[in-house]
Amino acid sequence: xxxxxxxxxxxxxxxxxxxxxxxxxxxxxxxxxxxxxxxxxxxxxxxxxxxxxxxxxxxxxxxxxxxxxxxxxxxxxxxxxxxxxxxxxxxxxxxxxxxxxxxxxxxxxxxxxxxxxx
Amino acid sequence: xxxxxxxxxxxxxxxxxxxxxxxxxxxxxxxxxxxxxxxxxxxxxxxxxxxxxxxxxxxxxxxxxxxxxxxxxxxxxxxxxxxxxxxxxxxxxxxxxxxxxxxxxxxxxxxxxxxxxxxxxxxxxxxxxxxxxxxxxxxxxxxxxxxxxxxxxxxxxxxxxxxxxxxxxxxxxxxxxxxxxxxxxxxxxxxxxxxxxxxxxxxxxxxxxxxxxxxxxxxxxxxxxxxxxxxxxxxxxxxxx
Numbered sequence: 001x002x003x004x005x006x007x008x009x010x011x012x013x014x015x016x017x018x019x020x021x022x023x024x025x026x027x028x029x030x031x032x033x034x035x036x037x038x039x040x041x042x043x044x045x046x047x048x049x050x051x052x053x054x055x056x057x058x059x060x061x062x063x064x065x066x067x068x069x070x071x072x073x074x075x076x077x078x079x080x081x082x083x084x085x086x087x088x089x090x091x092x093x094x095x096x097x098x099x100x101x102x103x104x105x106x107x108x109x110x111x112x113x114x115x116x117x118x
Numbered sequence: 119x120x121x122x123x124x125x126x127x128x129x130x131x132x133x134x135x136x137x138x139x140x141x142x143x144x145x146x147x148x149x150x151x152x153x154x155x156x157x158x159x160x161x162x163x164x165x166x167x168x169x170x171x172x173x174x175x176x177x178x179x180x181x182x183x184x185x186x187x188x189x190x191x192x193x194x195x196x197x198x199x200x201x202x203x204x205x206x207x208x209x210x211x212x213x214x215x216x217x218x219x220x221x222x223x224x225x226x227x228x229x230x231x232x233x234x235x236x237x238x239x240x241x242x243x244x245x246x247x248x249x250x251x252x253x254x255x256x257x258x259x260x261x262x263x264x265x266x267x268x269x270x271x272x273x274x275x276x277x278x279x280x281x282x283x284x285x286x287x288x289x290x291x292x293x294x295x296x297x298x299x300x301x302x303x304x305x306x307x308x309x310x311x312x313x314x315x316x317x318x319x320x321x322x323x324x325x326x327x328x329x330x331x332x333x334x335x336x337x338x339x340x341x342x343x344x345x346x347x348x349x350x351x352x353x354x355x356x357x358x359x
Contacts, residue, residue: 095182095186095290098178098179098180098182098186099178099182099186099189099190099193100193101178101179102156102176102177102178102179102190103176103190103193103194103197105176105177106174106175106176106177106194
């Protein structure tokens with residue numbers, strides 16, 4: 001029972017926190033949706049533990065909690081990989097922007113020099 | 119090749135101690151070439167000294183690494199219609215007397231890499247770093263079907279086809295600016311040759327790679343080559359002209 005309450009409380013806190021971030025425009029929808037879904041799923045299994053037991057039996061996992069841990073770990077790894085991907089993409093874009101800014105500044109200076117106004 | 123179409127690109131990060139001397143020496147050997155110093159987010163007065171020395175300076179807003187600095191130089195060369203880009207390090211390790219040979223070599227190749235390993239060379243490396251360099255050389259020579267004895271050399275020239283490619287794709291990862299860029303060039307069927315060059319000891323500053331990093335060379339470099347090799351025939355995307 002304690003574990004159930006703990007899970008439900010954690011899920012609700014996560015849900016409220018992510019939702020407030022989303023509302024303040026700090027977090028983009030595409031990331032927020034994922035975490036909202038996670039917390040909703042957690043809340044569901046905390047309130048209806050028999051659902052987890054049923055799924056475990058159906059796919060042949062002896063201990064329901066093991067299934068929970070397994071799925072959670074897999075999902076978190078996927079999220080981490082996805083974030084690494086996004087980060088790499090952003091680093092590449094920022095680098096390209098830095099290069100373009102440098103060249104644009106150079107061009108401005110050349111135009112000024114040619115103009116003789118500076 | 120006429121030297122007026124040549125851009126000497128010098129990536130520089132906090133090289134105030136050597137930059138002026140390097141520019142002077144380059145100009146002495148290549149009076150007709152234009153010199154572009156890519157100031158890679160220096161926190162000292164490298165940019166001002168380079169400007170005072172008569173070089174054109176492009177300043178990156180923050181340090182992006184040699185790969186980023188060189189791609190900036192290639193973009194600049196492409197947009198200004200240069201026929202050749204020669205990379206020279208700002209720390210004074212490269213001898214501008216070799217520039218002619220690297221530029222002339224472009225008549226037969228898209229890229230000419232200055233190799234520090236040859237009969238008359240004073241250059242020597244040992245230990246894990248040496249093993250890594252031998253392995254890299256073997257891998258790239260095999261890809262290139264022609265010897266590249268010193269793929270980590272930053273003293274190299276690039277012709278029009280290489281400029282076109284490198285303006286779009288020039289890796290900024292560790293070893294990407296040297297080994298990775300060559301792998302990309304070979305994958306795109308550019309012709310890569312090499313010429314012997316002289317290597318001086320660094321004038322100022324510290325060598326960028328200490329013993330620990332040298333040991334890590336092997337794994338990271340191999341990974342870089344495998345990643346590039348798996349990429350397949352890379353066709354640059356997007357028009358940045």
